[in-house]
Amino acid sequence: MLNTLVLFLSSFAADKPFEIEVLDGQSGRGVPLVELTTTAGVTYVTDSAGRIAFDEPGMMDQRVWFAVKSHGYEAPKDGFGIAGKAFDVKPGGNATLKIKRINIAERLYRITGSGIYRDSVLLGRDVPIKEPLLNGKVTGCDSVLLTKYQDKLYWFWGDTNRPAYILGLFDVPGATSATPASGLDIERGIDLTYFTGKDGFARATCKMAGEGPTWIGGVTVVKDAKGKERLMGSYIKVKPPLSIYRRGTCIWNDEKNEFEHAADIPLDAPLHPHGHPILFNDCGVVFAYFGDPFFNCRTYATAEGYSDLSKYEAFTCLKAGSTLEKPEVERDASGNVVWAFKRNTPLIDAAAEEKLLATGLLKKEEANFQIHEAKTGKKVAVHRGSVRWNEYRKKWVCLFGQHGGSSFIGEIWYAEANGPTGPWKEAVKVVTHDKYSFYNPVHHAEFDKDGGRFIFFEGTYTTTFSGNEHKTPRYDYNQVLYKLDLADERLRSK
DSSP states (O other), X not given: OHHHHHHHHHHHHHHSOEEEEEEETTTOOBOSSOEEEETTSOEEEOOTTSEEEEOOTTOSSEEEEEEEEBTTEEOOBOTTSOBEEEEEEOTTOEEEEEEEEOSSSEEEEEOSSSOTTHHHHHTTOOOSSSOSSOSTTOSEEOOEEEEEETTEEEEEESSEEOSSOSOOBOSOOEEEEOOTTTSOXXXXXXXXXXXXXXXXXXXXXXXXXXXXXXXXXXEEEEEOTTSOEEEEEEEEEEETTTEEEEEEEEEEETTTTEEEEEEXXXXXXXXXXXXXXXXXXXXXXXXXXXXXXXXXXXXXXBHHHHHOGGGOEEEESBOTTOOSSSOOBOBOXXXXXXXXXXXXXXXXXXXXXXXXXXXXXXXXXXXXXXXXXXXXXXXXXXXXXXXXXXXXXXXXXXXXXXXXXXXXTOOEEEEEESSTTOOOOEEEEEEOOSSOEEEEEEEOGGGOBGGGTEEEEEEEEESTTTTOOOOOTTTTTEEEEEEEETTOGGGOOO
16 A cells, blocks of 8 residues: 555656746746747746746756756856756655846736746746736737726727737737735736737737728827716727827727727827837826827827817927928027927937937937937937836936947837926936837836835747847747836936
8 A cells, every 4th residue: 555655646746747946046036938949949937936846857857957047147157157957856846946136126927828837837836916827828928018997907908819810919008906905916917907808819809991000009098078087098990011090099898898989189190109118297187198209299188189189289399480491490589499388290210310419400409309328328219118207216207228239129128307397318228128029118107015125027029020030939939027226226317
């Protein structure tokens, strides 16, 4: 009887994987998205808890060496300068590996996709979220928009993949989650409840007339004429090769849980809702500010104002009635440039500002959008992001991607300004990637902790536009969350 039990237990132990846990040497937290590769060229990737369930047949009960690499982290190197580690692998055994974080921001976990906690589940470990393996049958999705509406957080994504076929959903999937006051601690996870169809797959929440994908932006909550909160957004219809043929605004139907068309936007309209908006009280009047990342237009924060383009104002330094072809910079009596929101005047973005600098109409110190690296002074080409108020720094903070960095659009930077519209001058890189994209970052200020000292942002991790043909399994084309400590002295320029 005893021998039978021993044999049974031995058989059970042989079926158990070997656990490898990779930890952040600074925080002690498990690091997701770490690649461990055997000498046979087989790669394993840590899950959102930093774990790998190693169960390779024929590789148990021996010493196994793994090459180790991870974006923005360094693994210990041996005497040959090779980053890696060997473990004595046994069924049911375990080992830990600490790696050094180079990124200022700390990678926390993957928000979307399949197998978020795959390895932890295989190892029998506790996981923090309700759907750790496949939520809403979503295996991959593009960039996110987030806003608080009716005591919930509403999430909306771009094009989304599913298990059943290579083509997925192209009309904006959506989900809700609890607010920080009633939901999980953001450092533990996010429990998303998708709007799903009969097949259990995330369904469209913004299917607008016309062929091709529907993409949305500018999602925010404003009030209608009766004082009722309304969830609104803007949308575009796209046809190959990424050509926009229709624009409009949309409004959420609470009974159907989907957006409906509100008003058309002319394709040549210079001002329209977009990006990641904020509501801002300017001298007693509440406006919706729009930008991606830098705010360059606004309108009254009402349902009527949202769709009425005649109410929109451009942020500009040009005189009213001036044009980009024949620009005239507005100055006060002392000769200082006047930056302000104006109607019927072209907005000035970084590209337009560069032309004004080149012609001498603006001086370098008068620029508003010319971002440069804090330590070196090297110019940084900005590629999308978000701006939010931060109580800890008592400043407006911007997290944005870089166009043409060490990874084409895979680098994330942090900047501060005294006002929501800038001026934006210096930035510090907080996340880097090795030939991999991480685009459309957004700071979720709803989750700020310790008075804003700790902030959280996500972006889309994908090979798209990177030139890298090797997709990271499960992680590719999904959303990854980072944490940034604004007390970190590396964020200071001096």
